[in-house]
Structure formats: structure tokens, C-alpha cells
Amino acid sequence: xxxxxxxxxxxxxxxxxxxxxxxxxxxxxxxxxxxxxxxxxxxxxxxxxxxxxxxxxxxxxxxxxxxxxxxxxxxxxxxxxxxxxxxxxxxxxxxxxxxxxxxxxxxxxxxxxxxxxxxxxxxxxxxxxxxxxxxxxxxxxxxxxxxxxxxxxxxxxxxxxxxxxxxxxxxxxxxxxxxxxxxxxxxxxxxxxxxxxxxxxxxxxxxxxxxxxxxxxxxxxxxxxxxxxxxxxxxxxxxxxxxxxxxxxxxxxxxxxxxxxxxxxxxxxxxxxxxxxxxxxxxxxxxxxxxxxxxxxxxxxxxxxxxxxxxxxxxxxxxxxxxxxxxxxxxxxxxxxxxxxxxxxxxxxxxxxxxxxxxxxxxxxxxxxxxxxxxxxxxxxxxxxxxxxxxxxxxxxxxxxxxxxxxxxxxxxxxxxx
Ligand SMILES: [Cu+2]
Numbered sequence: 001x002x003x004x005x006x007x008x009x010x011x012x013x014x015x016x017x018x019x020x021x022x023x024x025x026x027x028x029x030x031x032x033x034x035x036x037x038x039x040x041x042x043x044x045x046x047x048x049x050x051x052x053x054x055x056x057x058x059x060x061x062x063x064x065x066x067x068x069x070x071x072x073x074x075x076x077x078x079x080x081x082x083x084x085x086x087x088x089x090x091x092x093x094x095x096x097x098x099x100x101x102x103x104x105x106x107x108x109x110x111x112x113x114x115x116x117x118x119x120x121x122x123x124x125x126x127x128x129x130x131x132x133x134x135x136x137x138x139x140x141x142x143x144x145x146x147x148x149x150x151x152x153x154x155x156x157x158x159x160x161x162x163x164x165x166x167x168x169x170x171x172x173x174x175x176x177x178x179x180x181x182x183x184x185x186x187x188x189x190x191x192x193x194x195x196x197x198x199x200x201x202x203x204x205x206x207x208x209x210x211x212x213x214x215x216x217x218x219x220x221x222x223x224x225x226x227x228x229x230x231x232x233x234x235x236x237x238x239x240x241x242x243x244x245x246x247x248x249x250x251x252x253x254x255x256x257x258x259x260x261x262x263x264x265x266x267x268x269x270x271x272x273x274x275x276x277x278x279x280x281x282x283x284x285x286x287x288x289x290x291x292x293x294x295x296x297x298x299x300x301x302x303x304x305x306x307x308x309x310x311x312x313x314x315x316x317x318x319x320x321x322x323x324x325x326x327x328x329x330x331x332x333x334x335x336x337x338x339x340x341x342x343x344x345x346x347x348x349x350x351x352x353x354x355x356x357x358x359x360x361x362x363x364x365x366x367x368x369x370x371x372x373x374x375x376x377x378x379x380x381x382x383x384x385x386x387x388x389x390x391x392x393x394x395x396x397x398x399x400x401x402x403x404x405x406x407x408x409x410x411x412x413x414x415x416x417x418x
Pocket of ligand 1: 344368369370404405406407411
């Protein structure tokens with residue numbers, strides 16, 4: 001069918017469907033945040049209030065992008081939308097509690113929210129939304145951007161309400177829920193991190209998708225009580241890699257599912273999320289997340305998974321990737337076993353150690369920094385901080401390339417272990 005014929009048939013289908021929704025209306029609402037500024041080659045992260053629909057209804061779809069002052073979409077080569085998380089303020093999160101219910105997120109893979117027909121995330125005119133963004137500027141000049149998000153919103157019709165269930169292998173551990181894949185394994189070896197969550201109620205999972213970083217193989221959703229794996233979200237790799245390379249490239253798509261019938265899960269059953277990574281090389285600051293939508297309702301025992309409508313993409317194994325440092329470490333080679341981490345440098349950039357020695361980083365900046373191995377025999381990282389110390393004992397010889405993931409173009413270090 002050519003494009004025109006397809007358009008006509010879509011219109012015809014819409015006309016046939018229209019009477020059933022005569023009193024309902026689906027609106028596409030577009031919102032734009034206040035300006036966000038990110039320094040050249042910098043990373044910025046901040047929570048902010050986010051405008052939301054001013055009428056009662058249901059969110060049935062959502063997506064977000066970064067635009068400039070003229071409303072032009074900024075591609076991955078200009079700004080990397082690392083993470084955006086939307087939450088409803090004053091509502092307890094399904095898995096973490098607290099006072100913000102996470103209901104939509106996008107990362108580098110740009111996974112849009114799209115619920116199956118008949119389901120919606122209920123929202124009131126008086127509800128307040130917030131968002132947390134993390135953007136990486138891939139250009140030398142300061143970025144002045146905006147996050148523009150589009151909400152598909154149904155009013156005038158009662159939909160089956162869904163609850164967002166945010167599963168994360170590092171769940172509820174703060175704004176940077178990362179872990180390190182040490183690497184150093186044989187080719188095709190894997191590293192798996194899991195977390196369990198016991199369902200407080202029964203229902204059917206009608207939509208879901210995963211989030212992984214570079215080196216990720218899949219995010220599995222298991223029902224540990226029933227011994228089943230209803231879904232695994234798989235990454236698609238490829239496309240141009242934005243230069244300069246400021247982090248290990250992540251998937252450009254993650255597979256997601258929708259199901260009108262839904263995956264049954266009963267109260268008291270244990271959902272197990274498993275993030276599976278390649279372990280032939282280090283992958284630091286990795287994540288493993290799946291956002292699911294539950295339609296609460298009666299479910300008994302272990303039911304069969306219905307056929308899922310899967311948006312698969314083109315899954316493949318992650319490409320082998322050697323991450324360069326954005327610039328060469330400078331200065332004389334030091335045999336010191338400690339240095340400072342300040343604004344915006346490591347005290348010593350070139351270090352020589354003996355095997356078995358421990359190195360200490362002393363944090364003393366006004367701004368947060370970290371220590372992140374981007375390549376070497378073993379992957380490890382220190383969390384973002386402004387004070388305190390971080391130590392690592394080097395038991396494997398080789399060259400460790402290190403940067404601060406928040407200031408990758410400025411803060412680099414190389415440690416050679418003999
Ligand atoms: Cu830093």
C-alpha cells in the first residue's frame with residue numbers, strides 16, 4: 001500500500017472507530033520547561049517543577065525531547081538526553097515510597113510511553129508534576145535548551161486506570177542508581193545484578209520497557225514465585241556516536257511491550273528484575289531499570305503470559321567499544337598513593353603504582369565530582385560527592401583510564417599498575 005492509500009485506510013478506520021468515542025477526546029498537549037543551561041562539554045542535572053494538564057483526564061502516551069529557543073529539536077550529536085524522569089508530586093512511589101510517584105522516563109534510548117487502548121494513567125487538574133533531568137552537552141559552547149514534552153491525554157471517558165511500577169536493580173538508592181560491571185571476564189561472559197519486589201496487590205501488567213547503559217545485554221522481568229520470565233527488554237545498538245565521546249554509548253532503543261490482556265501477577269508474588277551485562281570489559285555507572293504499568297484486579301496463582309505486542313527494534317549484542325579519554329592526562333608521572341579531587345581537576349593526572357597498592361582520592365571541591373574507570377583491567381567508580389575519601393586497591397596490573405563522569409572533558413587521570 002502506498003502512503004496515500006495507507007492514509008485513507010487509517011482515516012477510514014478512525015471514522016469507523018469514532019462513534020464509540022463520541023464523547024471522549026484525545027488531546028495532544030505540548031509543554032516546554034524553563035530554560036536549562038549546560039556548560040560546554042558539561043553535564044547538568046536538576047529537579048524542576050513541570051507544567052501538567054489543567055483538566056482531569058488520563059495520560060495515555062508521552063515523550064520528551066530537548067529543543068533550542070527556536071523550538072528546534074537538538075539531536076544526540078548536540079545534546080545527550082541522558083535521563084529524564086517525570087513524577088507526580090505528593091503521591092507515594094509504588095516501589096520506593098516517599099513523596100513523588102515516578103510515572104515516565106526517557107534515556108538515551110528514547111523510550112516513549114504508550115499504553116494499550118482503554119488504559120490510562122489518571123491525572124487531576126490539581127495534580128503537580130516534577131521532573132529530574134540529566135543532560136550532557138556535546139559541544140564546546142554553552143547550551144541553552146529546553147525540555148519539550150508531549151502528553152497524549154484523554155478526557156471525557158473513564159479508562160481503566162494503571163499504576164506505574166518502577167523496578168530498578170539499585171532501587172531507592174538516590175539520584176544516581178548505578179552499579180559497576182567489573183569486566184575482565186572471558187569473551188561472552190556476563191554479569192547480572194538482580195532485585196526482587198513483592199507485589200502488594202494483584203493485577204495485570206499492560207505495558208513496560210527497560211533501560212540499560214553501554215555493555216547491556218537485556219533487562220529481564222521474572223516472576224520468581226512462578227519461575228517464569230514473561231518479558232525481557234532488549235537493546236538495539238548503532239547509529240552515529242556523538243563526538244567527543246563523553247560516555248560509553250548506550251542503546252539507541254530498548255524493546256517494550258503492550259498487552260490489552262496483560263501479564264497476570266498475584267499479590268504476594270515476587271517480581272525479579274535482572275540486568276544482564278557483558279563482563280568481558282568493564283562497564284561503570286551501569287543501570288538496570290524497567291518501568292511497568294499495572295492495571296489492578298483479581299488474579300489467582302500463576303497465570304500464563306498472553307501474547308505480547310512487542311516493539312522489538314533490532315536487538316543485537318553490544319558492540320565492543322574502547323572508550324578513549326577526552327584528553328590526554330598531563331604532568332609528571334607520580335608515585336604518590338593519594339591525590340585530591342577538586343574543581344575541576346585531579347591533583348595528579350599520571351600515577352604509577354605497584355600491584356596490590358591502594359590509591360586514595362580526597363574530595364574537596366565546591367561542586368560534586370566522581371572517579372569513574374572508563375577502561376582498564378577492572379571497572380570501579382566512586383559516587384558523586386564534594387567531600388570524604390574514596391579508596392581502591394589495585395590487584396590487577398595494567399593501565400586504568402579514569403575521568404569524572406560529570407566533567408569528562410576536564411577531569412582525567414591515568415593510573416598504571418605494574
Ligand atoms: Cu567533576
